[in-house]
Amino acid sequence: MTLLDVDAHQKLLDEELIQETSEWLMDQALKDHDIQTIISGCCERLVAAGIPLLRCYFGFSMIHPLYRAVGYTWIRSSGITVDKYLHQPDGAQPAGWKMSPFGRMVRDQVTWMRRAISDETVGEFPVFRDLHDLGAVDYFAFMIPFQDAAEEDMRGMAGSWSTDRPGGFLDDEIRALKKVQRRLAVACKMAVRTNLATIVVKTYLGSQAGDRVLSGQIKRGDGETIRAAIWYADMRGSTRLADLLSRQDYIETLNEYFDLVAGEVIAAGGEVLSFIGDAVLAIFPDHEDPATGCKAALRAALAARSRLMQNNEKRTSLGRAPLDCVIGLHLGDVMFGNVGVPDRLTFSVFGAAVNEVARLEQLCKALGEPILASEEFRCCLEGYWRDVGEHMLHGFTNAIGVFAPDPHVCAADLGLPQRPLA
Numbered sequence: 001m002t003l004l005d006v007d008a009h010q011k012l013l014d015e016e017l018i019q020e021t022s023e024w025l026m027d028q029a030l031k032d033h034d035i036q037t038i039i040s041g042c043c044e045r046l047v048a049a050g051i052p053l054l055r056c057y058f059g060f061s062m063i064h065p066l067y068r069a070v071g072y073t074w075i076r077s078s079g080i081t082v083d084k085y086l087h088q089p090d091g092a093q094p095a096g097w098k099m100s101p102f103g104r105m106v107r108d109q110v111t112w113m114r115r116a117i118s119d120e121t122v123g124e125f126p127v128f129r130d131l132h133d134l135g136a137v138d139y140f141a142f143m144i145p146f147q148d149a150a151e152e153d154m155r156g157m158a159g160s161w162s163t164d165r166p167g168g169f170l171d172d173e174i175r176a177l178k179k180v181q182r183r184l185a186v187a188c189k190m191a192v193r194t195n196l197a198t199i200v201v202k203t204y205l206g207s208q209a210g211d212r213v214l215s216g217q218i219k220r221g222d223g224e225t226i227r228a229a230i231w232y233a234d235m236r237g238s239t240r241l242a243d244l245l246s247r248q249d250y251i252e253t254l255n256e257y258f259d260l261v262a263g264e265v266i267a268a269g270g271e272v273l274s275f276i277g278d279a280v281l282a283i284f285p286d287h288e289d290p291a292t293g294c295k296a297a298l299r300a301a302l303a304a305r306s307r308l309m310q311n312n313e314k315r316t317s318l319g320r321a322p323l324d325c326v327i328g329l330h331l332g333d334v335m336f337g338n339v340g341v342p343d344r345l346t347f348s349v350f351g352a353a354v355n356e357v358a359r360l361e362q363l364c365k366a367l368g369e370p371i372l373a374s375e376e377f378r379c380c381l382e383g384y385w386r387d388v389g390e391h392m393l394h395g396f397t398n399a400i401g402v403f404a405p406d407p408h409v410c411a412a413d414l415g416l417p418q419r420p421l422a
Helices: 003-012 015-029 035-048 101-108 126-134 171-205 207-214 238-244 247-267 290-317 352-367 375-380 407-414
Strands: 053-061 067-075 079-086 112-116 138-145 156-163 223-236 271-276 279-285 324-341 344-350 371-374 385-391 400-405
Touching: 015 035, 015 171, 035 053, 035 067, 035 079, 035 171, 053 126, 053 171, 101 112, 101 138, 138 171, 156 171, 223 247, 223 290, 223 352, 238 247, 247 271, 247 279, 247 290, 271 344, 279 290, 279 324, 279 344, 290 324, 290 371, 290 375, 290 400, 324 352, 324 375, 352 371, 352 385, 352 400, 371 375, 375 400
Parallel strands: 324 371
Antiparallel strands: 053 067, 053 156, 067 079, 112 138, 138 156, 223 279, 223 324, 271 279, 324 344, 371 400, 385 400
C-alpha cells in the first residue's frame, strides 16, 4: 500500500461517527438492551464510520447453571451467531479455549494480540484457518477483565476484530477500536448483569415467580390469591439410598430423579416452585379454565411415572437401585407471593390447599397408589378416574373423596404410552 493509499484510507475514517458510537454504547449501558443488539449496533456503526470490519467475536464468562461462557460472532452481511460453552465436568477450561489466541494471552499475561493472517501464520491457532478461509488479513484480539485479573476465575470480555482490506487495519483504526472496545465492554457488562439477574431469579424461583419478582413484587406480603392445580411429588426410598450411596452418587441420583419428574412438569407447562428435600412442589395455574391446568398436571404426573419406570430398566441393568415416587394432585386457591423475614424471603404458594396436596401424597403410600387426586381435581376431569373411597387427611377434620387415575383411559385420551403406573 502506497503513502497516497494510506492517506486516502485515513480520510475515510469518520472521527465524529466513532465518537457517536462511543456515546451510543454509553447510552446502552443505561438501558436493558440484550447483548446481541449492542454488538450488532456497535459493529454496524463502526463499519459506517469507515472501519472495514469483516468479522468480530466477543466472549463473556457467565455465572450460569449450564454455561461457563457465551460467545457472539458478527460477520459482515451475515449478522450474529451465538455459541454457548457448557461447564466441563472437572471445571477445566474447554480445549478450544486453550488452543485459542485468548488462551495464549492468559498464559502470557497480556491483554492484546495482533497478527497478520496469511499462509505463514494460519497454523498458529485453529481460528486463523477459519479467518483465512473467510478472507481476513489482519486480526486484533483483546481482553478486558470485569474484576481483578489476578483472581483465578477472571470474569470479563474477550474479543477480536478482523478485516479483509488489503494492508489490514490502519493505526488510527486500531486506536478507534481500542477506544470503542472499552465502552462496548461497559455496555455488555451491564447487559450481562441484567441477564444474570434474570437467569438466577428464574432458575431459583421458577419462570412465573421470577417474572413477578423482577416486575417488582419483592416486599414481604406481596402476592395474590390464584386458583391452580397443585402438584406434589415425593421420592420413595430416599433415606435408604442416602445411606447406601456416597454423597456425590446420591446428589447425582437426586438430579437424575428431578430431571425425570420435575422435567415433565416443565414440559407440560407447569411451574416448579421448590424442591423440598427430594419432594417437588409445582403449580399449573390457568385463570380462564381450571380444567386446562388440571389436565396438564395429570399428564405430567403420568408421564413422570412412565419415564421413571423406563429409566429404571436401564438402572437395574447397571445394577443400580430403581427410583420411585408418589404424586398428589389437588385444585384450590393458594396465596402466590412473598413470605419470610425481611432479610430472607421465599416466593411460593401457601395455604390450606398446599397442605392438602402434601397429605394426599402421604396417603398414596398408605393406599399403595402411585397417584391420588382430590374431589376438586377430579371434578375438572370427568372420566379419568376410579374411586378409592373417602379418607381422612392428617390435620384435617373432614374426610374427602380420593381418586386414582385409570391409566388405560388416560393414556388413550392424553396420548401417553400404554404403561402401568406401578
